[in-house]
Amino acid sequence: MTTLTLPARDRAQLTCARVRVDRGGRTVLHDVEMKVSPGSRWGVVGENGRGKSTLLYVLAGLLTPDEGTVHRVGTLALAEQEMPVEDERTVGDFIDEHLADARAALRALDTAAEALAAEHPGGEQAYADALEAARTLDAWDADRRVDVALDGLGAVSDRTRLLATLSVGRRYRIRLACLLGAEYDFLLLDEPTNHLSIALVDELTEALHSTDAAVVVATHDRQMRRDISGWPHLALAPRRQGEQGRPCPARA
Incomplete structure (x- = not known):
């Protein structure tokens, strides 16, 4: 789990x-x-x-x-002054890292819903817990929040772009947008x-x-x-x- x-x-x-x-x-x-x-x-x-x-x-x-x-x-999240120069991650990878809990919460909710439908023992409580976690994280809205922050900071929103191909300033903007969107x-x-x-x-x-x-x-x-x-x-x-x-x- x-x-x-x-x-x-x-x-x-x-x-x-x-x-x-x-x-x-x-x-x-x-x-x-x-x-x-x-x-x-x-x-x-x-x-x-x-x-x-x-x-x-x-x-x-x-x-x-x-x-x-x-x-x-x-x-808590800390944005240090420097970012890695050689970075093989994509913009999407970076976003996924900051939204990992939101992603996991939605997966857990889907799993709990299946268990509840199958009437597994403890399924009702598991679903209630998973739903509360997703609500606390506002997981359904996580990607939209990041997209809004990317747009507001004029950051690259193409999730397939490699971070290594972007200037330092552009990478900074993406990081700030992720921090803001992850709440x-x-x-x-x-x-x-x-x-x-x-x-x-x-x-x-x-x-x-x-x-x-x-x-x-x-x-x-x-x-x-x-x-x-x-x-x-x-x-x-x-x-x-x-x-x-x-x-x-x-x-x-």
């Missing part, structure tokens, strides 16, 4: 407390605290090397902090404006405002920072030797 990862929606939680990360003999993050609520928007700002990417890795569970705690409930509880975006035109930055910001997912954007891009100036933000600044303070959340 396939194990599905279901979104937590209103029950989703993403918090970190007193996080410290040391790298190469220096403290990259010190005493960082953050609480990302369902549907909220956050900007993590600061110049290069201030720990923005490191914080996203910590929140995503890809990096264990040297000190502090991280708590996650719900589904994760949390989206962590690391410098998402890389390789995007000014017009597409505005379209991306509009899409991020519209999504139901909670969004954390790490950026030093001036236009992006201006576009998200109304969001709560966490400013990461360099620590002076002996300084004991921590970066504090503030509203821009």
Whole structure:
């Protein structure tokens, strides 16, 4: 039986407390605290090397902090700054990866429906569980959501196209569209404006405002920072030797 990862929606939680990360003999993050609520928007700002990417890795569970705690409930996706240069996948393969749970939920529902029709023991409960999972994922609408996001970001929608034949910017757009269409509880975006035109930055910001997912954007891009100036933000600044303070959340 396939194990599905279901979104937590209103029950989703993403918090970190007193996080410290040391790298190469220096403290990259010190005493960082953050609480990302369902549907909220956050900007993590600061110049290069201030720990923005490191914080996203910590929140995503890809990096264990040297000190502090991280708590996650719900589904999460991280868009890193870089994407593989040599990529044998097609656009369709990439979409399928992000919609894997939705696809599996619909297959499980079909299987449960057959078992129910055949009056197998436990068939009624299995069908009810499968139906609830499909509804939670809104699985029937998953492909349409991705198609809408692809169109909105001006991304390639031909699912037979090889990613390796596309420019970095075009691949970025496809990834962003998949992240938006998959409806994760949390989206962590690391410098998402890389390789995007000014017009597409505005379209991306509009899409991020519209999504139901909670969004954390790490950026030093001036236009992006201006576009998200109304969001709560966490400013990461360099620590002076002996300084004991921590970066504090503030509203821009």
